[in-house]
Amino acid sequence: MAKDSDPSRPNIVYLMADDQNFGSVGIYGNTEVQTPNMDKLGEDGIVFDRHYNTTAICMASRGNVFTGMYEYKTGTNFGHGHMSQEVWSKSYPVLLREAGYATAFAGKFGIEITGLGFDGSQFFDSWGGGPVQTNYETKKNKSMAKYAKEYPHSTVSYGAFGQDFIRDAVKQDKPFCLSISFKAPHRPTTPDPQFDHIYAGKKFTKPANYGRENGTHLSEQSKQGRQYARFTEWGYDKNYDKVMATYYQQIYAIDVALGMIREELEKQGVADNTVVIYTSDNGFLCGSHGYGSKVLPLEEAARAPLMIFDPRSPSAGKKIRSSALTGNIDFAPTMLELAGATIPENMDGVSLVPLLEEPNKDLREQLSFINVFGPDATKSLTVLTKDVKYTYWWYGNDKMEPTEELFHLGKDPQEMNNLAKNPEAASLLNTMRKKYDSQLSIWEKEAIVGSRYQTYPTLFDRNIPLEEKDFNRGKQDPNKR
Template sequence: MHQGRYILIAVASATLLSVSTAGAKKPNIVYLMSDDQTTYSMGCYGNPDVKTPNLDKLGAEGMIFDNHYVTTAICMASRATAMTGMYEYKTGCNFDHGHMVTGIWEKTYPMLLREAGYMTGFAGKFGFDLVEKPDGKKLPLPADDFDFWGGGPGQTQYATKQNKSMVAYADKYPHSTLSYGAFGSDFVRDAAESGKPFCLSISFKAPHKPATPDPKFDDVYKGKTFKKPENYGREKGKHFSKQSQQGRQYERFKSWNYSDKYDEVMAIYHQQIYAIDVAVGMIREALEEHGVADNTVIIYTSDNGFFCGSHGYGSKVLPYEESSRVPLIIYDPRSSNSGKKLRSEALTANIDFAPTILKIAGLPVPENVDGSDLMEVYGNPKAVIHESIALVNVWGTKATHTMAVVTKDMKYLHWAYAASGFEVTEELYHLGKDPHELVNQADNPEFSPAMARMRKTYDKHLAHWKSEAVPFHKYQAYGTIFDRNGSWADKEALLGKPKRKKDKK
């Protein structure tokens, strides 16, 4: 059907409050993802020390999600999950495990949207590689699977000229963050001129280490001091498991200078995010200039959070709040809920992005997807699309491998590693009353009923892992390793002998 023949049909819905795509002009989608961004790096998440005017405006016009999690707090796995709508153990994709097989890639939202007639564009850190079979040779990045390509391999580079697909922007935008804003603006212009519906995905490198802010914004936080979070420092992390202290995220509290140069480190971190904010403004300006803003849904999030010194940790990976709970803003100009400065406490996760984007486009969602439609929450901020979410780490030092489950108010972590010097450890936090995870209630008799419920929830998610995990890249083994009732001897046989040296930085 030609685009000009679409008939606009407004369909009232108590839950969705959106415009049907069955006969209407299909909506455009802009999906923006930062890298390693914690929630308290934004004004709209309650930090008065930072400047994020464009993101704050986006939040005021759309909806801010206060309980949004990444199911794996590390970039490769998180990005694969966002593209597919599946937990890591179903994508089979993460460092230490393996690349994404093409059969799974073919069911990602960019592939399905382009197949349905959407113009698609990608720029930034792609985050994972493809193989035809689990043990196959790594394939080139899928540039040909997009109409416009500005993506790059690995971590990409902050210097625009070092990113092969973005070299054309290097003279005017020597730092990559603004180059992605320019790429997005150009894509919007060309897509609007084409008349086709479009989906733009941009994956900023910032604020990922090595910290390299755009010098254009050196004055934004010059000499600034920052209030430390309530759970800052080693004293606020003594109740965490011994297992959690074995990975590099523990030593990085000191080696990355959160312990002694907090204001300096955080000024650089926030400066990088300020540049993202400017880039978001560039893209929104282009949407307005080319007349497509009123039919474009914008999603902004991060691939994982960052400890930034909370509990005496740096980096990410572990399923604690600063690492696994991340920003999420959605703005749908077609909805009557927009412009009301709404927030939602609904439990949501990065498994929800692929099904949400496909639903926005009016496309069917593959049956194997684990996520739900975020627009149900946009239509009704009190809607429940998940009772619980699993949080996973099977990367890095084996002692830190863990699975946790989170509900709207509670979080349970099970640390299975029990080699010499360790014992199985459980942690339970009442997030509703203790959002900074300062009191482990696992041994508190008053929380025995809650502990029983969360263990049951954990077992349910593990059963799903056992039945759904891909039969490659060693994911099946964790059905045994994370079993609360299994013997350590069986688990140790699967894990192998522990390494005594530290992770590489």
């Protein structure tokens, strides 16, 4: 441990992939992938098996992470608005810096702050971030261009950025927070060629719920967006092995970058006082149920890997897993508690620090999943507990009617049996409907005033007939994607 380190104010490293699902990591049960550094992080710390992104699309998810709030309070998603400076002022990077932390950010910033655009450089001591999607060519990312000669592909360049910041930060007499948002494995599929050999010629086992034949029981609404078309457009139907090899190769490069960062923590003598968090902004469907991409409330899109290692914790090194229900809104309060800073009352998330001490406990009864991106039909609200997921699909026309989906994830993790019309599940359905109505009521009270988010409680209300709902409410501008 470095001489000036303070165990009560640990360093924090927050690493987030883009579009990495929970099934892409060895420690989550996939024996066909190589993720040695992710697996080691999970073995050193805690693996979270019920971690969800409360909105499964990049801009909105990043808004959730930065602020610890649900989307209807951040006001941030494609076609819905930018983040106001007032909301941003209570984000974890701002509050940690105010608390005396040296802060750094690299990668896909992903949100636009009103009046400031995608440039968050003024809020960090070290900046390697970029606008919109950023680029896989390091030289095309202005803030990272200095790494281009040695690291021409951006994924590993972020590992080098992290190493440099750690070296600089330990020279200062204060703790640090390093945040990196990798572009990988987001499309376009551009893997680092130095890792072409990792999965060359590899064959992969398809998940048990793979293919269109395993999606016939799902709502027609969920099949109206681009997620349905991308099963064929992106080659999951005919080129599964090739598509997945590319996907996993991109993730392998992140694993290398993670290893670089952890190695530097050791080298600089601060590993024993640095909390490392690894996750993804959302999952990825990868052919499950005959869908591609993300956005939908299905497990493969909404769930993501999460490993947290706190070397000071009694759980460290014990290969522990937690089944607690956690969400991306929990990262901001977690980091603030780790830093000994005050958690703002506006945050919807809860700190995960208690789980580092007692992994078997639960912190919440339910969590919500929001989708207001894409066509009207796919917009929905989902509520879930550790074992049960309920979605109300509000949209209807001459080809489909509003419908419900109810899955008992504890018994049916592949979401193959919709219990909504099963008489034996009537009591469970009623319970989940009440949870849904309660969450929708909170949304209605707390949505940003004057925003499009104020329109959705009416659209998503189970008790208002479809003919009384205005289909123009909540419309998305198709030019803003």
